[in-house]
Amino acid sequence: MSIQALLGKKIEQSQKFLEDGTRIPVTKLNIAGNAVVQIKTEEKDKYSAVQLGFGIKKRPKPSILGHAKKAGLKIIPSFLQEVRAGKADLETLPKVGDVLNAQDVFKPGDIVDVIGISKGKGFAGVVKRHHFKGGPRTHGQSDRERAPGSIGQTTTPGRVYKGKRMAGRMGQDKVTVENLQIADVTNDTLLIKGLVPGGRNSMVLIKKVGESKKFIPLYKDVSKEEKVSKVSKGENEEEKGETNAS
DSSP: OOOOEEEEEEEEEEEEEBTTSOEEEEEEEEOTTEEEEEEEOHHHHSSOEEEEEESOOSSOOHHHHHHHHHTTOSSOOSEEEEEEOOGGGGGGOOOTTOEEOGGGTOOTTEEEEEEEEOOEEEEEOHHHHHOOOOOOSSTTOTTOTTOOOOOSOSTTTOSOOTTOOOSEEEEOOEEEEEEEEEEEEOSSEEEEESOOSSOTTOEEEEEEEEEOSSOOOBOOOOOHHHHHHHHHHHHHHHHHHHHHHO
């Protein structure tokens, strides 16, 4: 598959164990329902990309409704995101209306970047927002412990510089967490080693950037039924060998 990215929804954070006994934090992402809505080409659009749709829009606008119907989709996506594709990959691109699974793009051991919107913290002061130290507690400064202090000069320049760190809205920004590792993949879900931005049910974009050379798979406990079936298969094979020998 020439596409190197998919859309997903953050489900939960948990922990797993590797085969060497190491305990790791993991984030579970739902990848089901990545529909190809549009294909951008060099000849028509001056660049090559694939527009992916994700989620379900309950009350779509007429423009989005027509856009989805043109692609032959039965479900109107709530999110649209373009993923760039190289010129050499145009022949291997999926067709409009195809639905992509996680295993079509990713596999365990892949290195990915995850892009999402961080949690909003509301209005915050400089100590929480920018980790200011605060003023001294002595010399009559008992009410200055969490104050920002001076924010500039007097006559020159006569204004506050743009970008000055002050109190304000904190969080709800576009954040990219780089070089995370995929621990496990199924058709609908991804298990990513580490934490990704955003709260539960928030949308993220997962981009593949490489493959790990020191990948250790997850430890998977074998159920009793599987153990019994393996033992029975081994016994049957032994019996067949004895009958053949006789």
